[in-house]
Amino acid sequence: MRKTFSRRARVATGATVLTAVAATATAFGTVSASAGPAAATPAAASAASVTSRATTTSTHLTVDAAVKAAQAALDAAEKENQRVTVAVVDRNGNTLVTLRGDGAGPQSYESAERKAYTAVSWNAPTSELAGRLTGAPNLKDIPGTLFLAGAVPVTAKNAPVAGIGVAGAPSGDLDEKFARAGAAALTR
Incomplete structure (x- = not known):
């Protein structure tokens, strides 16, 4: 009323x-x-102006690098005739870029973003994190996460700077293979 x-x-x-x-x-x-x-x-x-001891500096993935990684992952999937969506999130889990491949299912968009968020949050591939659910099943209840294989973290100096998530292939192993191809593009 x-x-x-x-x-x-x-x-x-x-x-x-x-x-x-x-x-x-x-x-x-x-x-x-x-x-x-x-x-x-x-x-x-x-x-007040704080001293340098009261602040930190962090490394972030550039948008250009995020686009490069997403496109490399999408290209890897297309070479195998897979219809997927690729998402790259920054170190804070904010989406930098999402590419939805031709014919990718509607569920793949959110799944790719949530997988990428999960990988960067725990600085581990989601295939590894999915195995942790047996010992801690409540992990899956954390908002924004998706504990399914298909995402990898991107690190700089052993600190997470991004996550790359892929969704839409018939298996999480394939999704993760394509996410790794995206991460590998950043080392060239």
């Missing part, structure tokens, strides 16, 4: 929102075109 508000309630709500927006703009140092020189705002004056 949708609740309707009186005009008075809508006007009061609108005024409250505008006041909040104006207060936020002031807090972040927004200045109108007619204002004089900008003075240091309390928010800017209290900003």
